[in-house]
Amino acid sequence: MSDPKIRVAVVLGGRSSEREISLESGRHIFQTLDRSRFEPLALYMDGDGRLWRIGLPLLVQNTTRDIDDRLAADAEPVPYEQLGEACDIVYPGLHGKYGEDGCFQGLLELLDVPYVGSGVLGSALGMDKAMQRHVLRQAGVDVPRTREVRAAEWASDADAVVAEVAQQPGFPCVVKPAREGCSTALAVPRDEAGLRAAIEDALRWDPTALVEEHLSGQEITIAVLEEADGSIRAYPPTETPPVGDFLTIEEKFLPGHGENITPARLDEATTAAVIERAERAFRALQLRIFARMDMYVTPEGRILLGEPNTLPGSSPSSTIFLGPMEEGIAPHALLTRNVERALAAHAAKQGPLS
Amino acid sequence: MNGSRMTHHQDIRRVGVILGGRSSEREVSLASGRQVYMNLDRARWTGLPLFMDGGGRLWALPEKLVYQNTCADIESRLASDAERVAWESLPERVDLVFIALHGKYGDDGCIQGALELLDLPYTGSGVLACALAQDKPMAHAVLEEAGLGAPRERVVTRAAFAADPLAVQAALVDEPGLPLVVLPAREGSSIGVSVVREAEALPTALATAFEWDDRALVEEFLDGMEFSVIVLEDEAGRPAPLLPTETVSESPFLTYDDKYMPGRSQKITPARVDEATLARIQDAAAAVFRALGFRGYARLDGFLLPDGRLLFTDPNPTSGMSPSSFLFHQAAEAGMTAGMVVDRILDAALRAHAHKRGPL
Numbered sequence: 001m002s003d004p005k006i007r008v009a010v011v012l013g014g015r016s017s018e019r020e021i022s023l024e025s026g027r028h029i030f031q032t033l034d035r036s037r038f039e040p041l042a043l044y045m046d047g048d049g050r051l052w053r054i055g056l057p058l059l060v061q062n063t064t065r066d067i068d069d070r071l072a073a074d075a076e077p078v079p080y081e082q083l084g085e086a087c088d089i090v091y092p093g094l095h096g097k098y099g100e101d102g103c104f105q106g107l108l109e110l111l112d113v114p115y116v117g118s119g120v121l122g123s124a125l126g127m128d129k130a131m132q133r134h135v136l137r138q139a140g141v142d143v144p145r146t147r148e149v150r151a152a153e154w155a156s157d158a159d160a161v162v163a164e165v166a167q168q169p170g171f172p173c174v175v176k177p178a179r180e181g182c183s184t185a186l187a188v189p190r191d192e193a194g195l196r197a198a199i200e201d202a203l204r205w206d207p208t209a210l211v212e213e214h215l216s217g218q219e220i221t222i223a224v225l226e227e228a229d230g231s232i233r234a235y236p237p238t239e240t241p242p243v244g245d246f247l248t249i250e251e252k253f254l255p256g257h258g259e260n261i262t263p264a265r266l267d268e269a270t271t272a273a274v275i276e277r278a279e280r281a282f283r284a285l286q287l288r289i290f291a292r293m294d295m296y297v298t299p300e301g302r303i304l305l306g307e308p309n310t311l312p313g314s315s316p317s318s319t320i321f322l323g324p325m326e327e328g329i330a331p332h333a334l335l336t337r338n339v340e341r342a343l344a345a346h347a348a349k350q351g352p353l354s
Numbered sequence: 355m356n357g358s359r360m361t362h363h364q365d366i367r368r369v370g371v372i373l374g375g376r377s378s379e380r381e382v383s384l385a386s387g388r389q390v391y392m393n394l395d396r397a398r399w400t401g402l403p404l405f406m407d408g409g410g411r412l413w414a415l416p417e418k419l420v421y422q423n424t425c426a427d428i429e430s431r432l433a434s435d436a437e438r439v440a441w442e443s444l445p446e447r448v449d450l451v452f453i454a455l456h457g458k459y460g461d462d463g464c465i466q467g468a469l470e471l472l473d474l475p476y477t478g479s480g481v482l483a484c485a486l487a488q489d490k491p492m493a494h495a496v497l498e499e500a501g502l503g504a505p506r507e508r509v510v511t512r513a514a515f516a517a518d519p520l521a522v523q524a525a526l527v528d529e530p531g532l533p534l535v536v537l538p539a540r541e542g543s544s545i546g547v548s549v550v551r552e553a554e555a556l557p558t559a560l561a562t563a564f565e566w567d568d569r570a571l572v573e574e575f576l577d578g579m580e581f582s583v584i585v586l587e588d589e590a591g592r593p594a595p596l597l598p599t600e601t602v603s604e605s606p607f608l609t610y611d612d613k614y615m616p617g618r619s620q621k622i623t624p625a626r627v628d629e630a631t632l633a634r635i636q637d638a639a640a641a642v643f644r645a646l647g648f649r650g651y652a653r654l655d656g657f658l659l660p661d662g663r664l665l666f667t668d669p670n671p672t673s674g675m676s677p678s679s680f681l682f683h684q685a686a687e688a689g690m691t692a693g694m695v696v697d698r699i700l701d702a703a704l705r706a707h708a709h710k711r712g713p714l
Contacts, residue, residue: 048472049471101712106467107441179712230513
């Protein structure tokens with residue numbers, strides 16, 4: 001007799017600007033989970049944060065709008081408090097605000113439902129690039145030089161901010177919201193007018209905009225996994241040569257766009273340093289189970305952490321799968337490891353996962 | 355649900371006061387929630403007391419259950435006297451939530467996350483600030499980075515101590531050095547805290563801390579004036595610290611009882627230091643509040659050391675709210691009644707959530 005299968009609820013959709021990408025990730029996780037070990041079910045999170053159990057016909061819809069239209073007729077609501085009975089563990093296929101930033105994780109902690117990925121603090125830090133960089137600097141991890149611009153400061157003293165940025169870091173610079181992913185509202189202004197427009201755009205997404213130094217060099221992504229013994233290990237890095245100024249949402253997520261080279265073309269010492277820095281950042285931010293680190297290697301030899309992704313894109317061509325694959329870990333095996341490791345972590349935790 | 359909308363007093367808001375919860379501090383939460391509920395200005399707010407049980411479920415309490423002495427008393431009567439409220443139906447029942455919970459699940463970002471998902475405004479800080487503050491080593495790292503100082507300290511994991519207890523012990527005696535304080539990385543209210551004066555006492559102290567968390571924080575023993583300062587947001591959303599309270603206690607650190615039982619510790623407000631020092635503590639408190647991203651209100655505990663160092667060791671996104679708590683004690687010194695404090699915290703919540711983009 002084989003053990004009963006572990007019921008994994010894959011959650012997709014959600015409330016963020018990245019909910020369409022979440023469909024790709026969630027669907028791929030759902031399809032790739034090893035059926036000999038797991039019994040997956042698909043849960044759709046609607047724009048109000050409610051959960052619905054959806055079948056295959058809805059799971060393969062193109063857009064969240066298509067799914068939303070059919071929820072009432074074709075899906076079954078799953079109240080939060082029944083989640084613990086409906087599944088053994090949640091695999092969030094969500095990205096961005098509410099799904100990847102500690103909100104959903106907080107709900108699952110309250111309900112005592114295990115989940116894959118980082119806890120509330122790690123997820124929240126992973127999303128907030130301003131706070132995350134304070135923690136990383138303390139841990140000795142280099143991050144882009146960053147000027148935080150809060151909405152209140154911008155409203156009262158935009159001219160002073162512009163004058164300061166023109167001095168340091170100067171142009172071009174990079175502007176983005178503190179808490180969005182996937183190149184949302186990301187701009188590379190080259191003059192003061194461009195800077196004003198970029199900050200205003202970023203502040204539409206978040207109360208804090210970040211103005212960063214513009215880095216040239218190699219863009220590296222690297223998977224960091226918690227091993228069965230609880231140790232933390234970074235896998236062979238992937239190089240993602242950018243096409244324009246930065247990776248756009250299309251390059252990151254659409255098949256056939258963006259070129260990836262694994263392992264990255266780095267010398268041995270640089271590879272070792274990238275791996276060390278990725279593991280250190282994972283620990284410093286209290287991440288758990290798995291994450292994808294986006295890093296830069298500059299011609300001057302700086303190794304910087306751009307941002308961590310605590311629920312990285314998980315569609316078939318996603319970079320999270322590439323490094324582990326170099327070491328013989330197929331995508332389905334990576335998912336199995338993540339689920340098993342998460343179940344063990346939640347069984348051992350005292351209070352919320354940390 | 356349009357049927358539940360107020361027809362007469364359009365500006366009276368429905369406040370869900372959540373008390374109880376899943377943490378070791380649930381009894382304190384009962385006193386806090388009751389005090390908040392009793393002091394709601396009925397001309398502005400209607401209150402719905404909501405008990406969170408040990409499974410994280412919510413129950414609307416009838417008035418009589420609010421005045422029960424213990425969570426156990428309440429729980430024994432839930433099935434017969436209270437009404438289950440599904441999380442998803444909360445936005446139909448209340449306009450905002452006063453979180454009167456303390457400790458794990460309540461002031462560490464968990465319930466804040468659930469309320470964000472439901473798009474309900476709530477009192478106090480958001481998910482990240484709450485989660486940061488309850489993790490003392492992480493909060494100290496952020497304060498250190500902001501130039502606000504932190505005690506000399508080390509984090510010891512359960513695994514590291516199990517692997518080589520003698521080496522861990524020797525390293526701690528070396529740095530931060532004896533005497534030192536051992537505490538769980540993530541509990542409040544002096545739970546699991548030991549003062550260690552001899553190396554032989556370290557294993558027991560660490561074991562005590564590990565009963566509460568996988569990580570123990572080992573800090574230098576701070577021998578100075580212990581203070582607590584409440585910070586409220588003003589109408590422009592800026593942190594406005596009240597006058598700090600000096601806490602004098604017989605034991606070397608404030609115990610759970612000292613902090614929460616009436617008459618256990620002496621609270622002296624304002625602290626017995628000169629005006630310039632009071633102002634220095636208040637300025638630093640405002641900076642700590644900003645650095646950690648707190649919103650609404652907070653209680654910041656720290657030490658003023660004989661060498662002049664000012665350290666905020668224990669920033670809390672909530673405060674005990676029993677009648678003699680620091681919150682109402684300091685507010686009274688500033689001429690504010692309990693009702694005014696509750697008003698101010700609720701108004702700050704409405705303001706903060708009205709302007710947010712994404713979670714607070």
